[in-house]
Amino acid sequence: MNERTKSWIKRNGPLFVTAGFAVLALLYLGDDIVNQRSERLSLTPTPPTVSSDDPYQGTKDAPVTVVEFGEFSCEACKEEVSVLKEVINDYGENVLLVWKDAPLNALNAESRLASVAAQCANKQDKFWEMQEALFAKQDELGRDLYLSLAKDVGLDVDEFTSCFDNRDTNEIIDRNIEEANAALVSATPTFFVNDIKYEGYMEYSDFISAFNN
Numbered sequence: 001m002n003e004r005t006k007s008w009i010k011r012n013g014p015l016f017v018t019a020g021f022a023v024l025a026l027l028y029l030g031d032d033i034v035n036q037r038s039e040r041l042s043l044t045p046t047p048p049t050v051s052s053d054d055p056y057q058g059t060k061d062a063p064v065t066v067v068e069f070g071e072f073s074c075e076a077c078k079e080e081v082s083v084l085k086e087v088i089n090d091y092g093e094n095v096l097l098v099w100k101d102a103p104l105n106a107l108n109a110e111s112r113l114a115s116v117a118a119q120c121a122n123k124q125d126k127f128w129e130m131q132e133a134l135f136a137k138q139d140e141l142g143r144d145l146y147l148s149l150a151k152d153v154g155l156d157v158d159e160f161t162s163c164f165d166n167r168d169t170n171e172i173i174d175r176n177i178e179e180a181n182a183a184l185v186s187a188t189p190t191f192f193v194n195d196i197k198y199e200g201y202m203e204y205s206d207f208i209s210a211f212n213n
Contacts, residue, residue: 048100057096100180104180110142115173120160120169123169133152196210
């Protein structure tokens, strides 16, 4: 080995050693990244459970359970109200309809407060009346509206105001959001029909098809 070659090795050898370690690290981390990605891709939604706090229509032993994850700033959720009314009207005690709050719209913080208000109404057994009233005034969400609607739907306004101002139903909203995350809900509305997940707006015929699955 001549002096020129020795000099080149001395000058560039450390670079090759470093590069070698870098390649080994990438190979090791690459496997780890692939494994993590594989784990993420294999995730399956965890169907929600129905609790005693959840607003519902129908009977709890109905053969079909429809759980809706929705929020009050969601236009499609508003449109679903009339569809679900028709479903409940036609199928009666054969369908249990359950609502779970999923205020996912980060650009509309008022959406969560509307859920708090609706759950406060549920404490007085007036959730569905409040839900419909909130959707009817979807562009006016705010404390003044909630207090006004509380009176309109026949709530004890003082009790409702205390519940809302103290955020007494925050725990329910938090639990619903945890369930939404576990169910991999990324948009509203999202439905679970007998634990099978359906994303987006559903027509009447879509529900009927889902019932027969």
